[in-house]
Amino acid sequence: MNAHVQAPAPTVVKTTCPYCGVGCGVLATPDGFGGAGIAGDTEHPANFGRLCSKGSALGETLSLDSRLLHPSVDGVRASWESALGTVAGGLRKVAEQHGPDAIAFYLSGQLLTEDYYVANKLAKGFLGTPHVDTNSRLCMSSAVAAHRRAFGSDTVPGCYEDLDEADVIVLVGSNTAWCHPILFRRMVDARAKRGTKLVVIDPRRTQTGEEADLFLGLKPGTDTTLFSGLLVHLASAGALDYRFVLDHTTGFEGALERARSIAPDIAATAAATGLPEADVGAFFALFTRTKRVVTAFSQGVNQSAQGTDKGNAIINCHLATGRIGKTGAGPFSLTGQPNAMGGREVGGLANMLAAHMHFAPEEVDRVRRFWSAPNIITGEGMKAVALFEAVERGKIKALWVMGTNPVVSMPRADAIREAIKGLDLYVVSEAVADSDTACATGRKTILLPAQAWGEKDGTVTNSERRISRQRSFLKSPGEARADWAIISDVAKRLGHGEAFAYPNAAAIFREHASLSAFENNGTRDFDIGAVSDISDAAYAGAKPLQWPLTKRGASKDGKQRLFADGQFFTFDKRARFVAVQPPALAQAVSEDFPFVLNTGRVRDHWHTMTRTGKSQRLSAHRDVPFVEIHPDDAAAMGVTHGGLATVSTAHGAAVLEIMVTDGMRRGDLFAAFHWSGATASEGRVGALARGIPDPVSGQPELKATPAAIAPAVYRSRGFLLTRDQRSLPAGWWWARATILGGSGLHFATQESSREVALMLRGMFQGLEIAEYADHARGRYRFAAYDGDRLVACLALAPGEAKPGWESEKAYFAADDLEPSARRALLSGRAETASAGPTVCACHGVGLDVIAATIAAGAHSVEAVGVACKAGTNCGSCIPEIRKLLPQALARDAA
Numbered sequence: 001m002n003a004h005v006q007a008p009a010p011t012v013v014k015t016t017c018p019y020c021g022v023g024c025g026v027l028a029t030p031d032g033f034g035g036a037g038i039a040g041d042t043e044h045p046a047n048f049g050r051l052c053s054k055g056s057a058l059g060e061t062l063s064l065d066s067r068l069l070h071p072s073v074d075g076v077r078a079s080w081e082s083a084l085g086t087v088a089g090g091l092r093k094v095a096e097q098h099g100p101d102a103i104a105f106y107l108s109g110q111l112l113t114e115d116y117y118v119a120n121k122l123a124k125g126f127l128g129t130p131h132v133d134t135n136s137r138l139c140m141s142s143a144v145a146a147h148r149r150a151f152g153s154d155t156v157p158g159c160y161e162d163l164d165e166a167d168v169i170v171l172v173g174s175n176t177a178w179c180h181p182i183l184f185r186r187m188v189d190a191r192a193k194r195g196t197k198l199v200v201i202d203p204r205r206t207q208t209g210e211e212a213d214l215f216l217g218l219k220p221g222t223d224t225t226l227f228s229g230l231l232v233h234l235a236s237a238g239a240l241d242y243r244f245v246l247d248h249t250t251g252f253e254g255a256l257e258r259a260r261s262i263a264p265d266i267a268a269t270a271a272a273t274g275l276p277e278a279d280v281g282a283f284f285a286l287f288t289r290t291k292r293v294v295t296a297f298s299q300g301v302n303q304s305a306q307g308t309d310k311g312n313a314i315i316n317c318h319l320a321t322g323r324i325g326k327t328g329a330g331p332f333s334l335t336g337q338p339n340a341m342g343g344r345e346v347g348g349l350a351n352m353l354a355a356h357m358h359f360a361p362e363e364v365d366r367v368r369r370f371w372s373a374p375n376i377i378t379g380e381g382m383k384a385v386a387l388f389e390a391v392e393r394g395k396i397k398a399l400w401v402m403g404t405n406p407v408v409s410m411p412r413a414d415a416i417r418e419a420i421k422g423l424d425l426y427v428v429s430e431a432v433a434d435s436d437t438a439c440a441t442g443r444k445t446i447l448l449p450a451q452a453w454g455e456k457d458g459t460v461t462n463s464e465r466r467i468s469r470q471r472s473f474l475k476s477p478g479e480a481r482a483d484w485a486i487i488s489d490v491a492k493r494l495g496h497g498e499a500f501a502y503p504n505a506a507a508i509f510r511e512h513a514s515l516s517a518f519e520n521n522g523t524r525d526f527d528i529g530a531v532s533d534i535s536d537a538a539y540a541g542a543k544p545l546q547w548p549l550t551k552r553g554a555s556k557d558g559k560q561r562l563f564a565d566g567q568f569f570t571f572d573k574r575a576r577f578v579a580v581q582p583p584a585l586a587q588a589v590s591e592d593f594p595f596v597l598n599t600g601r602v603r604d605h606w607h608t609m610t611r612t613g614k615s616q617r618l619s620a621h622r623d624v625p626f627v628e629i630h631p632d633d634a635a636a637m638g639v640t641h642g643g644l645a646t647v648s649t650a651h652g653a654a655v656l657e658i659m660v661t662d663g664m665r666r667g668d669l670f671a672a673f674h675w676s677g678a679t680a681s682e683g684r685v686g687a688l689a690r691g692i693p694d695p696v697s698g699q700p701e702l703k704a705t706p707a708a709i710a711p712a713v714y715r716s717r718g719f720l721l722t723r724d725q726r727s728l729p730a731g732w733w734w735a736r737a738t739i740l741g742g743s744g745l746h747f748a749t750q751e752s753s754r755e756v757a758l759m760l761r762g763m764f765q766g767l768e769i770a771e772y773a774d775h776a777r778g779r780y781r782f783a784a785y786d787g788d789r790l791v792a793c794l795a796l797a798p799g800e801a802k803p804g805w806e807s808e809k810a811y812f813a814a815d816d817l818e819p820s821a822r823r824a825l826l827s828g829r830a831e832t833a834s835a836g837p838t839v840c841a842c843h844g845v846g847l848d849v850i851a852a853t854i855a856a857g858a859h860s861v862e863a864v865g866v867a868c869k870a871g872t873n874c875g876s877c878i879p880e881i882r883k884l885l886p887q888a889l890a891r892d893a894a
């Protein structure tokens with residue numbers, strides 16, 4: 001049920017998408033009943049009106065199903081007064097008994113900058129604990145560390161316009177087509193307009209790789225070798241910008257010498273990376289002869305035990321050629337989360353203090369004075385992996401998690417779920433009641449209902465340093481409150497009322513902006529002093545702004561690019577080349593675990609699916625947790641496409657559906673991390689990763705855990721469609737997906753069809769049940785009706801392939817069924833052809849429709865779009881459509 005209450009007047013509200021770091025502008029038009037129409041903001045410079053499938057479906061995620069609406073203490077509903085008193089009392093007690101550093105905060109790139117700022121200030125200035133880290137540690141902290149080593153500051157030098165203006169775009173460890181789809185459209189547009197070449201470097205030939213002009217499917221973990229080889233090649237080809245290197249950098253000779261020892265020439269680079277020599281040569285030649293090169297990198301680089309070195313190996317090549325801060329040229333870290341950058345700005349990482357300041361004594365003193373902080377910290381805290389290990393060891397006694405789901409997303413997630421049980425105080429500020437993290441319990445557990453997207457009010461910063469407003473357009477349901485208000489109320493109860501007396505988010509933003517400019521004088525990159533006295537009204541109407549925004553001169557109106565002048569934020573203003581370490585996998589494969597498990601994302605889901613999982617459109621593209629494997633490996637391991645397999649590591653196991661694809665390298669596996677305990681019985685992929693941290697950034701390795709794979713054999717598989725969510729018996733494998741009009745479960749079981757019939761039919765007592773049973777062949781179907789209304793539908797078949805449910809989903813959406821449709825439903829023979837599994841989520845176009853469109857004569861992506869609209873909105877399904885084209889045409893010709 002949707003119980004948002006809202007005045008009926010439809011007003012368009014300009015806000016920002018809450019998913020990836022592209023930071024697209026969104027126009028939300030509330031419908032007066034708790035929902036909203038969603039469109040892209042044509043005036044927002046990140047997306048100019050476009051939205052990807054996730055952004056387009058935001059209106060389908062606003063229901064109050066599964067929302068946390070009231071505070072609770074140890075599972076019992078409590079007043080805010082009582083819950084906040086318990087939090088404050090618990091924090092005080094832990095600080096008194098064990099010291100403040102027994103308290104930890106785990107924050108999120110989903111928080112708004114204002115929330116982040118207040119949490120960071122309370123912990124680091126007033127409680128006096130340095131242990132404040134964030135899920136951004138898992139996302140881009142290696143990029144932060146690489147920036148700091150090279151530039152002396154965590155600065156993204158370029159802007160999105162560089163993607164429009166580049167002649168070559170190198171994408172490293174980035175499935176941009178799926179994970180930053182609107183930026184990928186800009187890249188594809190640039191190719192159409194100016195012939196921009198796309199080079200994709202990734203062990204997996206992803207949908208982005210399918211679109212590449214040159215795809216380099218290198219061995220996992222060898223990115224440093226490739227870019228070391230490139231640096232050597234640039235030097236030997238005389239392609240360096242000697243003036244820039246001499247005048248504006250230090251450390252070149254050492255970095256080049258190290259690069260030579262790692263990858264002395266093209267042949268050695270090819271041998272070490274497993275790439276064809278010709279491809280390495282082609283990449284090096286393209287990079288060498290092209291001035292306008294952007295190298296964009298994301299999680300494939302960052303989520304690595306050598307992520308910082310990988311980032312610096314890339315940056316070295318740009319510094320060596322002076323291709324930085326210039327139109328169409330520069331290294332570019334694509335951030336994963338909507339406000340990863342805002343979190344960095346306020347100091348939400350354990351190795352930062354605030355406003356891009358760290359722990360030099362003068363910085364600590366400056367922040368202490370600015371905050372009038374009684375308990376300012378003086379050094380770094382524990383980063384995410386170490387922080388949760390300290391929870392396991394009992395060193396951390398109190399943990400406050402805000403807006404994130406570490407019990408699913410952290411490496412060794414099963415161990416973390418166990419460790420939480422030992423906490424004296426476990427506080428979760430959440431919008432979702434049934435997340436795995438909200439369902440975990442410590443000795444004292446307090447759940448605090450937080451506002452969700454559409455209710456929150458504040459700012460976020462995207463990958464190009466652009467600060468945009470997230471505006472409220474829905475009234476907060478139940479007792480949900482802003483995170484900053486919750487934290488401030490706890491601060492008041494701890495005796496810090498004056499420092500946390502914020503009347504609104506605008507006041508926090510002003511303080512944050514003032515701190516960025518406080519005693520800055522151009523010594524720190526992050527400076528938004530120009531908006532430190534922004535009025536409430538101006539804040540309410542603020543357009544997207546790009547920092548730096550200094551009060552002084554040139555960058556008063558924001559600055560698109562930095563470092564073109566060769567001035568960096570080091571003491572001598574010179575950038576640093578870094579002599580990177582030779583690459584090595586953090587953990588070698590073994591006889592027991594012969595594969596390398598890579599984890600990542602799918603196109604239509606976000607993080608642990610607490611929001612995108614509510615959308616039937618977004619749930620249709622990938623509806624079960626899966627593992628991708630090369631055809632030769634699949635044959636060798638006895639697993640088949642569509643079957644189930646157990647993927648195990650030294651840390652956990654998951655049962656996943658097999659996807660056989662030649663996009664995988666032999667010896668590699670890939671699994672998406674989105675499924676949680678709430679959406680699948682055994683799909684928690686985070687539990688499998690070891691997460692060995694990068695020694696510089698502390699970012700855990702999530703791309704290379706030694707793993708094993710074996711068939712998971714069940715007697716039969718089936719599906720159950722119901723109007724409301726149902727649970728299946730213990731021991732069954734299942735995965736849940738939202739469908740139009742209800743909820744769907746794919747399942748597998750060792751029970752006989754007769755036993756399944758007995759067990760599941762009983763769920764629908766009192767309803768009219770129509771059945772088809774052929775127990776001798778292990779087949780069973782039923783449909784349950786309430787009058788004319790179809791309320792449940794089950795199909796079970798022997799064997800390991802999951803029965804398709806597209807036709808049944810269509811019947812389920814139709815609600816009331818004609819007698820002929822009832823018969824068809826029971827027989828399993830659809831009256832009309834189904835659309836097939838969803839390919840284009842924006843327009844809800846299925847595989848079978850696209851195949852039919854191609855068969856009918858649409859022989860290009862454009863023609864398919866004209867005929868059935870597939871691929872005409874965000875375009876992130878275009879690689880899949882393109883892949884269907886030759887296959888379908890080949891079939892037609894046969």
Ligand code: SF4
Nearest residue numbers: 017019020024052055
């Ligand atoms: Fe949202 Fe998609 Fe834009 Fe990312 S690319 S901000 S998910 S609409």
